[in-house]
Amino acid sequence: MFKTIWFLNRLLHRNSGVSKHRGVVRLWSNAAEGAVAPPADCSITAEQAIRCWAQHFTLHGISEPLLSSQYIISHVLGEKTLECVQRKRLRDTLTDRERESVWELCSKRLTRMPVQYVIEEWDFRDLTLKMRPPVFIPRPETEELVSLVLEDSRLIQGESHRTDLRCLEVGCGSGAISLSLLHSIPQLRVFALDQSQTAVCLTMENANRLGLQDRLEVHLLDVIKDADVILSKCNPVDFLISNPPYLLSQDMKTLQTEILKFEDHSALDGGLDGLSVIRPILALSSKLLTPRGRVYLEVAPCHPPIIQQLIEEMMPGLLYLETRCDLTNRPRFCILQKKGEDG
Numbered sequence: 622m623f624k625t626i627w628f629l630n631r632l633l634h635r636n637s638g639v640s641k642h643r644g645v646v647r648l649w650s651n652a653a654e655g656a657v658a659p660p661a662d663c664s665i666t667a668e669q670a671i672r673c674w675a676q677h678f679t680l681h682g683i684s685e686p687l688l689s690s691q692y693i694i695s696h697v698l699g700e701k702t703l704e705c706v707q708r709k710r711l712r713d714t715l716t717d718r719e720r721e722s723v724w725e726l727c728s729k730r731l732t733r734m735p736v737q738y739v740i741e742e743w744d745f746r747d748l749t750l751k752m753r754p755p756v757f758i759p760r761p762e763t764e765e766l767v768s769l770v771l772e773d774s775r776l777i778q779g780e781s782h783r784t785d786l787r788c789l790e791v792g793c794g795s796g797a798i799s800l801s802l803l804h805s806i807p808q809l810r811v812f813a814l815d816q817s818q819t820a821v822c823l824t825m826e827n828a829n830r831l832g833l834q835d836r837l838e839v840h841l842l843d844v845i846k847d848a849d850v851i852l853s854k855c856n857p858v859d860f861l862i863s864n865p866p867y868l869l870s871q872d873m874k875t876l877q878t879e880i881l882k883f884e885d886h887s888a889l890d891g892g893l894d895g896l897s898v899i900r901p902i903l904a905l906s907s908k909l910l911t912p913r914g915r916v917y918l919e920v921a922p923c924h925p926p927i928i929q930q931l932i933e934e935m936m937p938g939l940l941y942l943e944t945r946c947d948l949t950n951r952p953r954f955c956i957l958q959k960k961g962e963d964g
Contacts, residue, residue: 665720667694667711671703674727681731684877689730696740697722701749735879745797748804750827752795756820757888759797762947763864766919766954767801769945770862773915774806784808789855789909791844791863791902792816794888796824796837798862803833810836812855816843817885845901857911864919865898867891895921899928907938907959915942916957925952932957 665673671690678686691703697719700706715723729739737743737752744750745759746767752758774786786809790799793813803809815821821841828834842851868889873881880889891897899918906916916939920928925944932941940958947953 664714666714667698667706667719670694670715670720670723671711674723677727678730683730683733684879685736689736690727692736693726693730693739694723696742697726701744733878733882735883738883745795746801748797748801748827748831750795750797750800751823751830753819753823754883755885756817756823757792757794757884759795759864762953763798763919764801765947766862766864766917767798767805769954769956770802770860770917771805774802774809774860785810786860787855787858788812789851789858789861790814791861791905792820792865792888792898793824793839794820794864796827796839798864799824799837800827800831800833802862803828803836804831811838812858813837813839814842814844814851815839816841816887820885820888844898844905848901848905851905852908856909858909858914859911860915860917861902861906861910862917863902865891865902867895867899867919867921867924869893869895869921891921894927895924896927896931899924900931903928903931903936903939903957906957907936910959912959912961914959916955918955918957919953920955922951922953925955928955 671687671694674690674694675687678689683689695701695703695706697715698706698710703711726739730736734754735758737758738754741752742749743752743758746764750759786806788799788802788809788811790811790813793799793815796813799811799813803811813824815824818841821839824837824839825834828837828839838855840854844851866887866889868876868891870890870893873886873890876889891899899920902918903916906914910916918928929941929944932939938960940960942956942958944952945954945956
């Protein structure tokens, strides 16, 4: 503990915005906004930098301080995680360029910018995707959603001997869902849409980097406003998948500062009941899907019984098949099916 504080004092005492108070570094307001200059003439190893920045993040109330420090410094060293960095490399002194990069990226984290945006990439299943604010950062639950689709797609292909499948993703964000499915199903073609131009561009950037662009169409479309255009461009599809905005508006204010300050609120806020985007998705599905085609939705834990009732009372062309729970045993995924031609 005292060694870490000593290093912080030694590394930062030259900065004009820093003062020492009772042996602990205290940054003035400009530093709280991320203005922390790297030490000009101080050598430091990666291990020491990790400890120093973890302590510094803790002092400033940054969530997951140690993980944040580890991810950033591992990234500067050219690896994804600390476990991937050679032990000797951690004990080597950082080069001037590495030290400057560490200070620049860690200073961004001080502003509460999520680590995914700080290092500009993140892994989703077996893909590494570029990340850029304010495009929604994919969460682990959405990896589970993709797994559900992959399980069913193997059954569909086996039973029907299909050599091709078509999918629509509503709200593609960074492209995580669509690209993961394309990577895993060689005969799949995906039509993806998002109401954000930044998201559309990021999905295409990730598709081009991964060599999956030939089986993907991405369009700037809003499922609420552009239903007719969507129907004309991509009808029909074998399944529809979406991680739509589903938070209740009243719950938005409870989110972490990192989310509220940097991520696109329109990708999170589902309106008063969290269903403002889910309803038009369901209406579109009944017209868009092939017979026995399926819908896979990630929703709030309160939504499955509401969606089931909505389907049974207002959408006779769809069947509510089942609710699946996530790894924390919360009801998180709804699976629906369009009725066959025989009803």
